[in-house]
Amino acid sequence: MDILVVGGGGREHAIIWSLSRSPKAGKIYCAPGNAGIAQLAECVPIGMFEFDKLTAFAKEKSIDYVVIGPDDPLAAGIVDAFEAHHIPVFGPRKNAAEIEGSKTFMKDLLHKYSIPTAAYEKFSDYEAALSYLRGQGLPIVIKADGLAAGKGVTVAYSREEAELALRDIMVTKVFGEAGAQVVIEEFLAGQEMSILAFVDGETVRPMAAAQDHKPVFDGDKGPNTGGMGTYSPLPHIDEAIIQEAVETIIKPTARAMVAEGRPFSGVLFAGLMISPDGKPKTIEFNARFGDPETQVILPRLKSDLLEIFLAVTEGRLAEADMEWSEEAAVCVVLASEGYPGPYPKGVPIAGLEGSSNELIFHAGTERTEEGAWVTNGGRVLGVVGMGASIAEARSAAYASVSKISFPGMHSRSDIAMKALV
Template identity: 45%
Template sequence: MNILIVGSGGREHSLAWKIKQSPKVKEIYIAPGNGGTASLGQNIPVSVDDIPGLVALAREKNIGLVVVGPELPLVLGLSDALDRENIPCFGPGAYAAQLEGSKAFSKFLMAEAEVPTAGFKVFEDFALAEEYLKARDYPLVVKADGLAAGKGVVVATDFAEAREALHDMMVKQVFGKAGETVVIEDALQGEEASFLAFCDGHDYLLLPSSQDHKRIGENDTGPNTGGMGAYSPAPVLPQEKYEETAHQVIRPIIQHLAEMGRPFKGILYAGLMFTQYGPKVLEYNVRFGDPECQPLLMRLESDLVEIMLACVEQRLKDVTLKIRPEAGVCVVLSADGYPKQYKKGHVITGIDEAEKDSLVKVFHAGTSFDGSNILTSGGRVLGVTALGQNLQEAISRCYTAADRINFQGMYMRRDIGQKGLEKT
């Protein structure tokens, strides 16, 4: 069949790489794609928020399955629009996608489904929210309700910091409509992990645990980014705890949405904090994480297309996930200045050299191809991903490969996976 992948980042390159391995695949189209996906299929310049354009493309190319990478098209209703055209889509409908598209919706749904999460209050009025902040102990978390490119969350250590965040979101509207409603919640203490599951609306299959590194600087310092690296498995969530944790944070949401007549089909991603009281959900995402997707797909032995079709066709109980026993690590190579201002158009060298190791794959994120050279075109440029017999070996292999790559202003964190080593 022909497959359309929606998106342009490292996650989408890794999806295209894994999907290409399936015997079920004829042609792959990526909208809009990047310099890496161009070698696996045909990039089509349709934006991820152009729902009519994506539906028209799926019709034109006789697409048998649409795989949605980022959250925005799902929140905008791409899955529903494709469903009306009888085109299968791996990704939830707009209602269920509010789990990521609206933090208030997500928190209320967690409360209804009795999922463990931080205490919270939702505000649509600045003055009322400000009064609430005055009466609270700190730290507190202030979140813009809507999608804010991963930047609408502030952990405030005192009233002044919380008020500034609130003012930015509700009055200055730095995130536009996303900040018209805010969620203020208790700050949770502990270690984070990402826990993803394939879902068909009723059943689910669990992927291995992973851990993302959000901040730009080593030892988790500096501003948040889209993610500077990830590793899997995460020792904070060992395999023997997967089912128990899923019963707390995955199953209740799947069951609740099914009972509402809004079955969730796709990837449910629970961002967890492991507190002294057990795991609590920080947030839900409705798609693969980026860069968690890269090491997870490197570890996945099963046919990804078969799993996705089973989700869409609600027959996941007939499928078994095969996971490689090795650990996986992804280190993001970013442009100098990211996540703020950065320059584009620098020539990238050394990718072929890095990939001479058969257990290394370099996934493109912010790249373009000018006919002869791969160029930087984004803040997160590449995701060097490697497998190893254990986490230490995977980390070493990953950094050895990353050091073979070069472009002007290249930056990477040197401590990806260290938290995992400290626990093993």
């Protein structure tokens, strides 16, 4: 089968790496892709929102199957566009992708169906939001309603920080129209956990659990990013808690979406908080693979990813083969200087030339006409280590990291340490 993957980051590189191992996979294209992806697929210079061009390309090349990676085109209706041309596509339709595209929709859905989440209020008026905020305790969480590349959430520990975050979202509009509405919710303390699940209507098949590290600096300090690293499995979180999260949060949410006339098809990604008493609550839902969670989950998948995708699309997920490796995986993200703020591009990268045997997923790279690697994003590379334990996988990841360098390169040194305490 010839395949088109839409996207151009580390997540899409991991998806293509996994799809390329399928005996059913033929030619793989990626739009727009990146320099690392180009080692496995033919990159096509078509933007993620150029739906007409993407569907025309799929027809021209007789593409058998399309996979959508990022959140923005899903929220904009890219799946609906391909379906209108009768092209098989993996991902949720626009009305189902709203579970990520609007935090107020997501919170209202959970509230309506009594699915565990933090207490919240929503506002479209800045003065009303500010008045409410001043009456709340600290810490408190402030979220832009719409998509903000993983950066629209502030956990505020001071009154000044909380009011600045609200002003940035609603007045300064640093996230544009994503901040037209804001959600203010209670702070949940505990262990974070991500559970990604393949979903086909009411059928839910969870993947291996993972844990992300959002803040930019060690010790979970500094502003939130798109993710500085992740690991899987989670030996410090009891399997019973993971199962409770699936039964009390993910499955009821899939049923709720069906009941709302928005059946979900694709990957439903639950960001959860496990409270000190062991009870999971929902922080967020995403409507696609996580980034960088995908970079540790797919290397642990022993089954054929393309077969699973097809099972979801064809409504037979319940019978799909899904087997996971006992190996652990740790991903360390190498970021540009200044990320998640402004950062330079075109910075030369050393150490990639002999990395063909390493598991390295490219998020923001380019190659010069002379063939040299340079940076082209905030998150540049996701370096993955595998091992019999988290400790072994972590050592392998950081050993690979030590071989790569570029001016201003930043990474956290404590990825997966929570699993070793």
